[in-house]
Amino acid sequence: MLSVEHVSKTYETRHGPYKVFDNVSFALRRGRNLGILGRNGAGKSTMIRLISGAERPTTGRIRRGMRISWPLAFAGAFAHNLTGLDNLKFVCRVYGIDYKPLVPFVEDFTELGTFFREPVMHYSHGMMTRLAFALSMAIEFDCFLIDEAMIVGDVRFHERCHYELFQKRKDRAFILVSHDVNAIKTYCENAVVLHEGRLFAFPNVDAAYTFYLQTLVEKPEVIEQWRM
Amino acid sequence: MATISGLSFFQSLEIQGRVLHALMMRELITRFGRDNLGVLWLVGEPMIFTLGVTTLWSAAGLAHGGTGIPIVAFAVTGYSSVLMWRNATSHCIGGIEQNKPLLFHRSVLIIDVFLTRIALEIIGATSSFIVLSLFFIFIGWMPVPNNLLIVLAGWIMLAWLGASLALLVGAGTAFSHLVHRLWHPVSYLLFPMSGAAFMVEWLPKRLQDVVLYLPMVHGVELLRHGYFGNVVRTHYDIGYMAKCCLVLTLCGLYAVREASRRVEF
Numbered sequence: 001m002l003s004v005e006h007v008s009k010t011y012e013t014r015h016g017p018y019k020v021f022d023n024v025s026f027a028l029r030r031g032r033n034l035g036i037l038g039r040n041g042a043g044k045s046t047m048i049r050l051i052s053g054a055e056r057p058t059t060g061r062i063r064r065g066m067r068i069s070w071p072l073a074f075a076g077a078f079a080h081n082l083t084g085l086d087n088l089k090f091v092c093r094v095y096g097i098d099y100k101p102l103v104p105f106v107e108d109f110t111e112l113g114t115f116f117r118e119p120v121m122h123y124s125h126g127m128m129t130r131l132a133f134a135l136s137m138a139i140e141f142d143c144f145l146i147d148e149a150m151i152v153g154d155v156r157f158h159e160r161c162h163y164e165l166f167q168k169r170k171d172r173a174f175i176l177v178s179h180d181v182n183a184i185k186t187y188c189e190n191a192v193v194l195h196e197g198r199l200f201a202f203p204n205v206d207a208a209y210t211f212y213l214q215t216l217v218e219k220p221e222v223i224e225q226w227r228m
Numbered sequence: 229m230a231t232i233s234g235l236s237f238f239q240s241l242e243i244q245g246r247v248l249h250a251l252m253m254r255e256l257i258t259r260f261g262r263d264n265l266g267v268l269w270l271v272g273e274p275m276i277f278t279l280g281v282t283t284l285w286s287a288a289g290l291a292h293g294g295t296g297i298p299i300v301a302f303a304v305t306g307y308s309s310v311l312m313w314r315n316a317t318s319h320c321i322g323g324i325e326q327n328k329p330l331l332f333h334r335s336v337l338i339i340d341v342f343l344t345r346i347a348l349e350i351i352g353a354t355s356s357f358i359v360l361s362l363f364f365i366f367i368g369w370m371p372v373p374n375n376l377l378i379v380l381a382g383w384i385m386l387a388w389l390g391a392s393l394a395l396l397v398g399a400g401t402a403f404s405h406l407v408h409r410l411w412h413p414v415s416y417l418l419f420p421m422s423g424a425a426f427m428v429e430w431l432p433k434r435l436q437d438v439v440l441y442l443p444m445v446h447g448v449e450l451l452r453h454g455y456f457g458n459v460v461r462t463h464y465d466i467g468y469m470a471k472c473c474l475v476l477t478l479c480g481l482y483a484v485r486e487a488s489r490r491v492e493f
Contacts, residue, residue: 011492049493054331056489070332077329079258086257093250094333096243 002051002068002143002173003027007060009046020046023060024199026192028173030066030142035188035205036177037212042194044177048145051175066142066173072165073151075132080121084112084131087120088138095139102138109134109160129153137164141172148178181209243335251327251336251344270348274311274356281307285425296459297427301370304360305455306424309448311353312386313393313422314415316346320398321408328491338488339481342398346391354383371456378454385466386447388473395480402487423448428463436463443472 004027009020020043028034038044048071049055051062070077078087088106092099107116110130115123123131129152136144144165151161165174166187178184184191184205191208193200195215202208235243260269282303289299320342327341364370373379400407423445428436439445440463449464 049332052332053334054328055491055493064334068334070334074329074332077332079254081261082254082257086254090250090254091333093253094247094335096246 001065003063007057010058021197033174035184035191038194069141069144072136072146073133075128078120081119084116106134143173146176148183247340270352271355274353278307308357310424313390313444316349316390316394317397319345320394323398339484346394350387373455374457375454382451392476392480399483399487402490429461443469
């Protein structure tokens with residue numbers, strides 16, 4: 001069980017405090033999934049950082065009763081003069097598992113060839129993303145955090161991601177964050193919308209979708225109707 | 229024992245242990261790479277500094293005046309002490325900014341980043357001190373330490389000072405960029421006052437009272453008392469230095485906790 005309880009996040013800016021969201025609550029049980037929709041700047045990535053624990057909420061708390069992944073395919077934690085293999089060893093050491101049995105999977109998935117043993121700074125963007133995704137799959141998690149914008153690649157890569165994540169690991173929970181309704185509709189059983197610092201919950205994805213379309217064209221009366 | 233995280237103390241210790249190991253291996257390669265000497269630079273870098281300073285001070289005849297202290301031993305003990313209280317802090321200063329993305333791994337904490345860098349600096353400076361001392365003792369330019377236990381005590385006190393200062397200043401960077409800006413001039417100015425390049429005994433009484441406010445001076449004096457024995461008259465108060473270190477440690481730990489709450493991307 002993951003529960004986000006009355007969470008607010010405020011950043012200090014040059015124009016005073018800026019509240020990204022206020023008093024947001026939701027929960028996710030093992031094996032379930034949730035889509036979070038929101039326009040650019042609605043606080044989706046901030047939410048991912050809070051859930052992953054990289055940042056702390058200003059008020060409220062987040063309880064993690066399951067192993068939650070780092071944001072899927074996040075390549076920002078790579079040290080640039082470390083090789084792909086070094087980076088695999090690093091995450092394995094952090095999570096306390098043996099890296100050796102994982103090498104074949106990572107080599108196969110990333111298709112890096114000899115570059116697997118070259119420093120990451122010589123990688124293309126696509127190679128970096130493939131490595132980052134493979135490392136996310138190498139560690140066993142109960143719940144994956146997915147920021148759709150981070151998983152950019154060609155069709156083949158997307159197919160393989162899809163297979164690894166939604167077929168081989170379909171028993172796991174995940175939170176998918178996106179501004180693209182299609183992704184949420186395809187993968188999520190339910191969705192919420194982040195809008196103007198609030199979280200709006202709905203009985204099903206279609207209702208969330210309809211509401212989200214309204215936020216895009218800014219219809220205040222519709223937004224008011226769903227305000228909790 | 230139950231903790232907030234629901235893990236026992238020993239489970240938490242095990243996690244922290246493996247995180248520190250992971251960070252240390254990562255840090256060694258990111259800092260020194262695999263080319264040429266690689267990880268040996270951890271020891272090589274402080275050695276080159278110490279050798280350079282030793283050469284300069286010998287040429288300048290710094291310890292002259294019938295003090296009976298061999299100049300090489302004076303420089304090696306002095307500059308190695310500076311490395312102990314200064315380097316960990318200098319490396320912890322960029323610690324949060326450079327390692328922030330690692331916080332996406334739930335078990336990696338700010339304190340682990342600092343502890344890794346502190347440990348590496350202490351290992352480097354200590355190895356450099358040992359290697360240089362053995363070498364100079366072997367070729368007869370340095371005497372054998374008079375009392376190894378006192379040398380060790382001085383060294384441990386300097387390590388404690390360096391570690392606590394590193395935690396406080398490193399975490400301080402999360403509160404204000406000024407900390408970053410100010411540390412370099414402060415450490416530069418502290419160097420000549422730290423007791424590395426003089427013995428307290430050589431100073432006029434009024435100046436002695438002033439420099440003895442600095443905790444590092446007590447550490448260097450203790451170290452040299454251990455090294456040279458009663459050839460020199462030393463001035464130190466370990467109780468005072470321990471109190472300073474304790475206050476710095478508590479403030480440092482508090483600052484690290486607060487800094488962890490402030491991390492922003």
